[in-house]
Amino acid sequence: MTSQSSAAPHTGSGAGSGAGSGGRKGFVLVAAVYLLGLFIGALDTGIVTPARTVIQGDLGISEQLSVWIITIYTLAYAAAIPVMGKLADRSGRKYVYLASILLFGVGSLLCGLAQDVGSFGMLLVARAIQAVGGGGIVPVATAEFGTAFPPEKRGLALGLVGGVYGIANIFGASAGSLILSIFGQSNWQFIFYVNVPICAFIVVAGWFVLPNTKAEHVKPIDGLGIAVLVVMVLALLYGLKNLDFFNLGTSLTSTDVWPFLLGFVVLLPLFVLIERRAADPVLNLSYFRNRDIVVTLAISVISGVILMGIIFIPQFAENVLKIPAGSGGYVVIVLAAFAGVGAPVSGKLIDRFGVKVVLGFGLAASAAGALFLALVATQFPNLFTLVVSLVFIGIGMGFTIGTPLNYMMLAKTPLEESNSALATLSLVRSVGTAVAPAVLVAFIAHAGMAVPDRVMNVLPDPPAGPTMAQLASREGQDSGGGLPADLQQLMEGSDVTTIVGNVKKLAKTEIEQAAASSGMPTEAVDAAEQQYLSEIDQHASDIENTFQGTLDEGFRGAFLLVGTCSLVGLALLAFYREDKKSKKKPEKQPRNQA
Structure with a gap:
């Protein structure tokens, strides 16, 4: 891979030489294998969103419990990220990436079989297996693109990654609705089966075309640090997940909350001590002494909240347009189209105008879309107000998720730490993606509890x-x-x-x-x-309008929170220092000759 050979901190072994001597054609094949993995990894988050309520009804679980279909993925994903990032540094990106794809495919197969068994527990375990695979797909592929290109082209490269990731993540909802339409809501398992043949293809193709890029100097892996970090992350996110933000005082005394939050607090100083003594710490503590990196990580948490706001849009669209459950994903294709255009454009604009301008525009557009949903679309529920909201959110997503934050993180960390830096970014973002669904669904669940009384009043x-x-x-x-x-x-x-x-x-x-x-x-x-x-x-119209209006109150609270978080991210961005003139450049190395 020609562009890879100029990246100082990494070397290609085995297939890497072939990719390099194969010129542009070899690079295109490598890029295609990585991008296809990114596509299915991101697709699976969105593809579940229109099916969540369908699975909820089929397995007889509550609204709040159904969110675990998504939350368990983010929890396991967060725990896997630091492990996969370090393994990629040590064993090479190729083998970690292909092993991750294999795990993702096996998890997808088990998710589908969970319907035949009729077990929600099996579905959650299978989603966790998927997530462990996902924890290696996105960070490793993103690191490969982020280091294989020179700094002046890095925005364009990460824009391509962000475009594929954004399109897949958001288009997944439409794909989910399409699969439910083809196979029927009683066969929701096929939304998972679609991943299996794609994963098989990637493993076979990747084995022959991917270079095994890895760090030149490998230090001993921080096994103890990884173990403690995984336990800390799971304890923190599980405790926050079980918090009832409408009854905060009582829920804090719950045995599903305080022991896990206390466990995190107790383990934190132990983890800091372990990392200070580690030869190659799994989490570089110096990141948290750098103001710019701290700002980047804080905005990353907020971006996770924004991203998770999307999972409720199909359900909101069904309520607004009065269409059957499972079909709201089609409407989200509007959002996917604008996000798909915005992501690669944002990469080019970063190279020209700088990252702060681009990310600031994205956060502002996300805030405008979420607030329009909350304040206008819920008051005047129709196709026009819904589409206007989705256009703004789509543009905001394209300019926010992925490209700018990856760029900011790579700009403030050494090239030899690219894998670990992006893994840290993804890990921190997972805090937002794990906690947000629990908070957002609480608004909708509380509104749903008011439905019976209000419907009774209009009968x-x-x-x-x-x-x-x-x-x-x-x-x-x-x-x-x-x-x-x-x-x-x-x-x-x-x-x-x-x-x-x-x-x-x-x-x-x-x-x-x-x-x-x-x-x-x-x-x-x-x-x-x-x-x-x-x-x-x-009285059918009165009953439907009462049901619709009551649920819209819950959606209003959820989208107001997303909009507020976007504005907070915009305020934090002001503290990020961008030095456009002093960009890091990799050391020059001779290019491979064909």
Whole structure:
């Protein structure tokens, strides 16, 4: 690979020479294998988003539990990143990358088989296996692109990486909806099976074309530091994940929260001590003494929150447009298109105008899109307001996620630490991606809890005898809750297209139970039932609008938080010092001759 041969801190062995002597053709093949891996790695985060509510209904889990389909991925991904980064330095990027692809493919296969078994637990374990593979795909491929190009072309190279990653991450939602449409919502397992043949192809092709780029001087791997860091990351993210931000005081006393947060605090000084004594620390503590790197890492956390805001857009689109669950991913293709254009353009603009201008524009656009969603689209739910929001968010994503932050991190760290520096960046971003879904879904879950009462208030008066409201009140008192369990469960499994049908189903059951207890003649029961169901149909618009408006209150809170985080990131960017004139340049080395 010609451009690789000029990178001082890394050498190509084996296949590397072939890539170098093969000229441009060899470079294109290497780039294609890395970019294809990046594509499927990013695709799988988005592809799950429209299927999340479908899987939730099929496996009979709650809204908050369903978010673990995504959160478990970010948790395991965060834990794997430092390990994979160091292994890539030691054993070479080729073997770590291909092993990661293999793990990702095996995890995808097991995710699909989890539907046949009907096990949510198996699905979570399989998603974790996928994530361990993902922890080697993105950082290793990004490091290869970030170091194989000279500094003046680095923005363009990382822009290409960011474009592929951004398109796949966001287009994944549309791909998920397409797969659900083709195979049916009852066969959601195929959203995972699509990865298997692609992974097999990458492993075979990569074995023959990828150079094994690795560090020239390899120090002993920091096994103890890696182990402690993994435990710390999992403890911190799991504890934060279980925090109820609407009931912070009580949740802090939960055994699912405080022991894990305390464990992180206790292990932190031990980890610092281990890293200070390590020959090659897994996490370079000097990063946190550099203001520019700290700013970069802080904005990286915020970028993770922005990225996770996207996972709720398909559900929001379904609610706004009143379309069936699982089909909202199609709408996100608007966002993917603008993000896909923005990412490579942002790389070119960085080379010309500098990273602060580009990232600042991206954060501002992300804030504008999220706030427009929260303040306008929820008040005036229609296709136009939704698309306007997605255009802004898409542009913001293209100019924010990936390219600028990778560029900033590489600009402030030595070239020989490229793998570890980008792994640190990804690790810190995973804090945002892990915590954000738990916080954002809390807004939606709290709004969903208000749905049954509000829907009951717009229903027509029921027929003579014990009314549905009276039955609900009596049964709620008996159970110590507010509404009957069956009503609550039915409402939780509803969307804007099924709410009227579910209300009619519930009304029919309640009328028959009331009639049985009062001894009413069958003919009278049938007549009363038909009359009442007809009245519900006449109130269908009110029921749907009430359901839609109540859920939109939850989406409003979630998107307001995303918009606020974007503005905070914009403020932090002011503290980053960019020196355009003193860019690091690799030491000159003779190019390989064909």
